[in-house]
Amino acid sequence: MSPERYARIQQVLSQRQHDLTLLMEEVHKPHNVSAIIRTADAVGIHQVHAVWAENPALRKGTALGSQIWVKNKHHSNTAVAVAYLKNQGMQVLVTHLDDSSIDFREVDYTKPTAIIMGQEKSGATAEAVALADQSIVVPMVGMVQSLNVSVAAATVLYEAQRQRSEAGMYGESQIPDDEKNAILFEGGFP
Amino acid sequence: MSPERYARIQQVLSQRQHDLTLLMEEVHKPHNVSAIIRTADAVGIHQVHAVWAENPALRKGTALGSQIWVKNKHHSNTAVAVAYLKNQGMQVLVTHLDDSSIDFREVDYTKPTAIIMGQEKSGATAEAVALADQSIVVPMVGMVQSLNVSVAAATVLYEAQRQRSEAGMYGESQIPDDEKNAILFEGGFP
Ligand SMILES: C[S@@+](CC[C@H](N)C(=O)[O-])C[C@H]1O[C@@H](n2cnc3c(N)ncnc32)[C@H](O)[C@@H]1O
Ligand SMILES: C[S@@+](CC[C@H](N)C(=O)[O-])C[C@H]1O[C@@H](n2cnc3c(N)ncnc32)[C@H](O)[C@@H]1O
Known part of the structure; x- marks a missing residue:
């Protein structure tokens, strides 16, 4: 070297940032997973989490290419994954398109935080929404119903990056x- | 209706937001173009601009599917497009991975603004960089060299959305x- x-x-x-992470719940398009992992790396995430019961190729990492500098931990189901993250002292947020969700900018991301991203078509499961501490949404004022999942992940992660930069958390x-x-x-x- | x-x-x-827009310079993967247009719609962009000299399918709009609620104006080349935007009184920013670029959060997006997004592989052209008023970059602290183009677009657009919300520009x-x-x-x- x-x-x-x-x-x-x-x-x-x-x-x-050891205490900032994502949980991908059946996010299944390789280009979305790849874009999400690039963004995770760019904001300093060391390890992401995934539940890919329905996608063996992603589970084995074959679709992730060379992005091995972000570690990936696979969990067998959502309940196990959320329990694991809560055990690490993380607040668990779920991105969820619902009127009861709060604006993503209202959250304090300097706390240990895990953010659940849902499947492209169906979104996060009811189980993820029930188990998470808080549902969050990225506001939209247009005609489309939702953002692309990698776009939503990036929008939330760069808000976390902004808050953590201001708090000096990239220094130490x-x-x-x-x-x-x-x-x-x-x-x-x- | x-x-x-x-x-x-x-x-x-x-x-x-009539005075906020994007210029896609040969962004060519349909899933990226589609994600960008969804995000544009979500932050209230009425019309996007594109230079797709090398991509007739995109030029004809066939790859854009049903996203016709964001208008798309095609320009024959970058110089024509930038001149058009400047003529409308817009500051023209180019997203550019270079040490001379300023942090994207330093910009005042409440001004009439157009943001140039570059091609997936090669990035924005030297011509775009030369013609733009300012180069901007989304900071990264990881190993990857760049973000996905739709992720970079969203990160900048949601900063614009944040500033414009605070300025009350979504009210009028x-x-x-x-x-x-x-x-x-x-x-x-x-
Ligand atoms: C295309 S969306 C799923 C749409 C699905 N019909 C629903 O209602 O959840 C896929 C994922 O992207 C994320 N997402 C998309 N738009 C979002 C927004 N405006 N706010 C928060 N998350 C969003 C969520 O993680 C969501 O599960
Ligand atoms: C994958 S990048 C192109 C990489 C190319 N090798 C370069 O150096 O420009 C495609 C486009 O995404 C946008 N982009 C990606 N990462 C960015 C970042 N960190 N800041 C600003 N724009 C970025 C720019 O519009 C860029 O032209």
Whole structure:
């Protein structure tokens, strides 16, 4: 590994946000999953979560290409995934097109946060909505019924990035040194 | 047309932002174009612009499906398109991955604004960068080199939406009544 690349990876790792993540619930189009993971990486997410009961190819990671610098943890179902995230002390938000949802900008994303994104056609399941702490929506003033799922994810994530930048959370390294070294030595980074 | 639908369309039209738009410069994947137009509609954009010299299918609108409630104006090349937008008194911004670009949040989007989005592989042309008033970038702290183009468009547009909401610009109708009626009567809305 060149010294420049080593320095770059150190820098990226030092800005990773360990307590910000996404849960993709059956998001199934590879171009959407890919766009979501690129955005996650860009705002400093270290690991995303997914429930892909219906999509073995995504589960095996074959559709994710080279985007291995964002770790992906697969869960067998939504209840297991949400329990896992809550166990980590995260507030669990679900993006949900409903009048009872609050505007996504009203949330405090400096808290440990996981955001559930729903399936392209059907949206988040009733189970996800019931289990989450809060439903959020990105406001729309047009004729279309919904945004593309990767667009909705990015809109919420860049609001989190904005709040976390202002709070100085990209300055301090959140990853313990030994884990950082493990990542560098295991070649977990491309 | 049902009274509910008529009321809905009136409401949508009254929130349209006539002085906010996008210029797609050879953005060519239909799923990206479609996601961009959905987002444009959602933030109240009435008309988008495109240069699709290399993509006759998009030029004819065949790939855009039913998204006819956002008008699309095609220009033969980038110089013509930028001149057209500047003539309308717009500041022209180009999204551009370069150290000389300023953070997209530093811009005042309550001014009449057009935002250029570049081609998926090659990005915005040197000509677009030269002709635009300002280059902007969405900050990234990860390993990937760029965001998906529809994600980048949405991130910038929702910052514009945020600023314009705060400025009360979604309250006042910007479309003259005669144009509104023309749209309603011509069935320009689905
Ligand atoms: C295309 S939408 C699903 C539409 C589905 N008919 C519904 O009503 O949920 C796919 C996913 O994108 C996200 N999404 C789309 N538009 C959104 C918005 N305006 N606010 C929040 N999330 C949105 C949600 O995660 C949603 O589950
Ligand atoms: C995938 S990128 C093109 C990458 C190309 N290699 C380059 O360097 O421009 C396609 C388009 O998405 C937009 N884009 C992607 N990431 C962006 C970012 N971080 N800031 C601003 N625009 C971005 C720009 O419009 C860009 O032209």
